[in-house]
Amino acid sequence: MKIDVLTIFPDFFKEVFDFGIIRRARLAGIVEIGIHDLREFTTDKHRMVDDRPFGGGDGMVLKCEPIFAAIENLVETDVRENFPNGTRVVLLSPQGKQFKQAVAKEFTDKAEHIILICGRYEGVDERVNDALVTDEISIGDYVLSGGEPAAVVLVDAITRLLPEALGSETSAANDSFSNGILDCPHYTRPPEFRGRQVPEVLLSGNHAEIEKWRQEKALEKTRKTRQDLLKGENN
Numbered sequence: 001m002k003i004d005v006l007t008i009f010p011d012f013f014k015e016v017f018d019f020g021i022i023r024r025a026r027l028a029g030i031v032e033i034g035i036h037d038l039r040e041f042t043t044d045k046h047r048m049v050d051d052r053p054f055g056g057g058d059g060m061v062l063k064c065e066p067i068f069a070a071i072e073n074l075v076e077t078d079v080r081e082n083f084p085n086g087t088r089v090v091l092l093s094p095q096g097k098q099f100k101q102a103v104a105k106e107f108t109d110k111a112e113h114i115i116l117i118c119g120r121y122e123g124v125d126e127r128v129n130d131a132l133v134t135d136e137i138s139i140g141d142y143v144l145s146g147g148e149p150a151a152v153v154l155v156d157a158i159t160r161l162l163p164e165a166l167g168s169e170t171s172a173a174n175d176s177f178s179n180g181i182l183d184c185p186h187y188t189r190p191p192e193f194r195g196r197q198v199p200e201v202l203l204s205g206n207h208a209e210i211e212k213w214r215q216e217k218a219l220e221k222t223r224k225t226r227q228d229l230l231k232g233e234n235n
């Protein structure tokens with residue numbers, strides 16, 4: 001999979017993809033991540049990436065020209081209908097559809113090339129949405145000062161679901177949300193720490209009992225903190 005990030009703050013991403021699963025996936029060639037500075041795609045002498053909003057109002061709006069040029073540079077067209085199969089252009093904004101595990105899975109399964117546009121300031125010129133964006137995505141109901149942290153969230157959630165990314169010793173199948181509920185609690189050595197014991201069943205070696213305990217605990221936790229998941233309100 002190829003992921004390209006369009007941003008006015010390329011340094012934000014300097015080291016963030018150099019750790020853990022993402023680093024390993026990059027080194028193994030499972031994912032290739034490109035960071036592109038939108039300023040490089042400006043043509044005016046001030047290299048302007050943003051401008052005041054038509055109609056007045058506070059803040060600045062990201063200009064469309066550098067974004068169109070950056071996309072054209074990556075996919076050789078500025079017409080969404082002509083994008084190669086498996087290409088998704090994602091605008092990160094608080095107005096987008098909410099990002100969920102199921103959305104991450106859909107990207108992992110269907111997309112080959114994902115281009116993430118990090119919005120800024122008051123917004124992005126709407127012509128970007130009209131002509132180029134295939135998916136407008138929000139990572140939650142709060143406003144970030146830009147889409148960069150959201151881009152990191154998407155890259156992580158999508159990359160770890162790619163076949164081979166987690167390695168044979170782990171699996172995403174039991175992650176929170178994969179089964180529509182939260183994950184169960186986990187413990188490792190020592191079996192007793194400052195008077196706190198690891199639940200006996202986990203030390204029993206009885207795999208059927210362990211599985212039953214894990215399912216019960218996962219349900220208990222979901223009931224306690226995320227009733228909405230059980231009611232199917234949040235899918």
Ligand code: ADE
Nearest residue numbers: 092093094138139144150
């Ligand atoms: N940019 C600003 N806020 C955002 C959010 N909640 N999700 C994605 N991108 C954003």
